[in-house]
Amino acid sequence: MVNQLLQVFVSFMRGTPQLVQLFLAFYGFPLVVEWVNQQAGWNLDVNGIPALVYVFVAFGLNEAAYNSETFRAAILSVDDKEIEAAKSIGLTDRQTMRRIILPSALVVAIPNLGNSLISLLKGTSLAFTVTVIDIMGQARILAGANLRFFEAYIAVALLYWLFCILIERGVGYLERRLNIPDRPSQKQAPKLDSKQA
Numbered sequence: 001m002v003n004q005l006l007q008v009f010v011s012f013m014r015g016t017p018q019l020v021q022l023f024l025a026f027y028g029f030p031l032v033v034e035w036v037n038q039q040a041g042w043n044l045d046v047n048g049i050p051a052l053v054y055v056f057v058a059f060g061l062n063e064a065a066y067n068s069e070t071f072r073a074a075i076l077s078v079d080d081k082e083i084e085a086a087k088s089i090g091l092t093d094r095q096t097m098r099r100i101i102l103p104s105a106l107v108v109a110i111p112n113l114g115n116s117l118i119s120l121l122k123g124t125s126l127a128f129t130v131t132v133i134d135i136m137g138q139a140r141i142l143a144g145a146n147l148r149f150f151e152a153y154i155a156v157a158l159l160y161w162l163f164c165i166l167i168e169r170g171v172g173y174l175e176r177r178l179n180i181p182d183r184p185s186q187k188q189a190p191k192l193d194s195k196q197a
Contacts, residue, residue: 006068013065018058018123025058026051026130051131055124063120070112074105107178114171118164125160135159 013021030046037044078101086096128137135156143152 010065010068013062014069018062019126019129021062022055022058022126022130025061026054029054029057052127054130055127055132059120059123062123063116066116066119067113070109070116071105074109074112075101077108078104110171110174110178114167114174117171118167121163121167122160125156 030049033044033046033049036042037046082100082104083096086100091099124134125136127134128140133141139152139156143149
């Protein structure tokens with residue numbers, strides 16, 4: 001039952017746009033709080049919840065869904081022979097998970113987690129739609145004041161690009177530290193000698 005609910009959750013979060021999820025959190029979360037207030041006899045102030053909380057809820061649930069699939073695939077990629085070897089030397093299931101499976105899975109997951117972080121960063125540009133003043137919201141306010149929309153959005157684009165480059169470099173550093181081989185897209189094509197050509 002729990003597995004089926006989680007599958008529906010992951011499918012829903014992956015199958016709906018972040019903007020829709022953000023609106024569902026912004027408009028739906030207060031309804032849930034009101035329902036809890038009625039059921040439990042509490043008096044939580046829905047209006048006192050900052051809009052930033054809804055942004056965290058929406059993006060947190062979205063990232064949880066995507067990253068659960070990343071980790072599931074990474075864990076499934078661990079060779080069965082490694083697990084058998086761990087059991088043959090007497091490691092418990094918990095020790096096997098902690099010492100063999102998770103370290104191997106993390107190596108596989110890091111590039112995808114980096115992509116997920118970049119996607120999350122770019123998704124934050126939607127936060128201004130629910131009254132959170134982020135980089136995009138600030139640019140819109142400044143551009144509206146002086147009617148220089150192009151310049152404001154170029155500045156925002158450059159900032160997001162810079163942040164993405166920093167994340168890419170950080171992930172690249174982690175990959176080098178963990179000796180993760182280059183991804184196929186980063187490798188150069190093999191050189192053909194005259195006999196192969």
